[in-house]
Amino acid sequence: MRLSPDAMACLMPMHVWVCPKGLIRRVGPTLQKLRPAAPLAGRRFLDVFELRRPRGVHTLDDFAGPEGARLQLAFRSAPCTALKGLIIGLGEGEGALINLSFGISVVEAVATYGLTVGDFAATDLTVEMLYLVEAKSAVMEESKKLNQRLQGARIAAEEQAFTDTLTGLKNRRAMDHVLARLVDERRAFSLMHLDLDFFKDVNDNLGHAAGDHVLQHVARILVEETRGTDTVARAGGDEFVLIFRDLVDMPRLKGIALRIIRRLEEPILFNGEPCRVSASIGTAVSTQYPAAEAAQILHDADMALYASKRAGRARATFAGEPLRRGSDAAGNGDAPLH
Structure with a gap:
């Protein structure tokens, strides 16, 4: 029984029919697709393919018997795709039939040659x-x-x-995280602790909605007065903490603090009603400590803050600084941070 070319192409789309002289008579459509530039028919089989197994074979007659033999070969020209095959002799004067496959390299071949399911036999x-x-x-x-x-x-x-939902600032947890990292890295920094003055009067007289409005307004001012590398956090209630990375110049920090106080003392309108607050600030600088510790710096900034409160509010004080009553009120700001 002799199969038609179409039947052969359907059953074995990667077959090669080689004549007794070693020339390719016909190839399956998928095999030809791997070398689209020129027809494979008519070329010498061993010129197209490098035979890797078995070794020492120079003609197809050396192993093409009716019982079949396994082959390992590859294209000689790039891409040198490796192939596996089975060769069967077709009898006197007919040559041999070789059915090829990709083996385990099929996925790479599909990507290399743009093959589809239709390029393979259904079985x-x-x-x-x-x-x-x-x-x-x-x-x-x-x-x-x-x-x-x-x-x-x-x-x-x-x-x-890590975010305070009301103001959009960092929260206490984020502040602790930033402080711990700065201390671990031994980076120079300063910490400014700010507490609003007269905020309770806003809540008592105008309600908590007005208080929330004030806190959001304060948050915007603090962000505007700091750099992108700084951290502004709401530590709780009407308390805020500002952490200035690599900024330890005390006159400059004093100027920032006093400018913040001046801006916060401007009336904040809520439903047409002015809300009036101010701020007291305490600042600690990491370079003043032999070995900076977050808890100690926070404590000292807090003590400086309450020194500002005791001195009459609306003031800025450094940790360990002798307070001169009235000299650190918000009228003495200097150069801006930006």
Whole structure:
């Protein structure tokens, strides 16, 4: 029984029919697709393919018997794709039939040559493997998307965990994290502790909505008066902490503090009603300590803050600084931070 070329192409799309002289008579459509520039028919089989197994074979007659033999070969020209095959002799004067496959390199070959399911025989297990590979790729892509969503959710959750919901500033937890990192890195920094003056009067007289409005307004001013590398946090209630990375110049810090106080003393309108607050500030500078510790710096800035309160409010005091009553009120600001 002799199969038609179409039947051969359907059953074995990567077959090679070689004549007794070693010339290629016909190839399957998929095999020809691997070398689209010129027809393979008419070329010498061993000029197209490098025979790797078995070794020492120079003609097809050396191993093309009716019982068949296994081959390992590769294209001689780039891309030098490796192939596996089975060769069977077709009898006197007919030559040999070789059926080729990609073996385990099929996935790479599909990508290299743009092959599709239609390039393989319907009964070829390669088709099933391609479906599995495609399914795996789809699963991995979905897994990647899921991981990206989870990563986004984690980042959002962490951001929320470090953010004060009312003002949008960092919260106490974030402040502690920044302080610990600066201390561990032995970076120079200053810490400014600010507490609003007369804020209780706003809540008592105009209500908590007015108080929230004031806190949001204060937050905006503090962000405007600091740099992108600084940290502005709401430590709780009407208390705020400003951390200035690599800024320890005390006259400059004094100027920033007094300018903040001046801006906060400007009336803040809420529903047409003026809300009047001010601020007392205490500042500690890390370079004043032999070995900076976050808890000690926070404590000393807090003590300086209450020294400002006792001196009459609306003042800025440095930790360890002898307070001269009235000299540190908000009328003495100097150069801006920016």
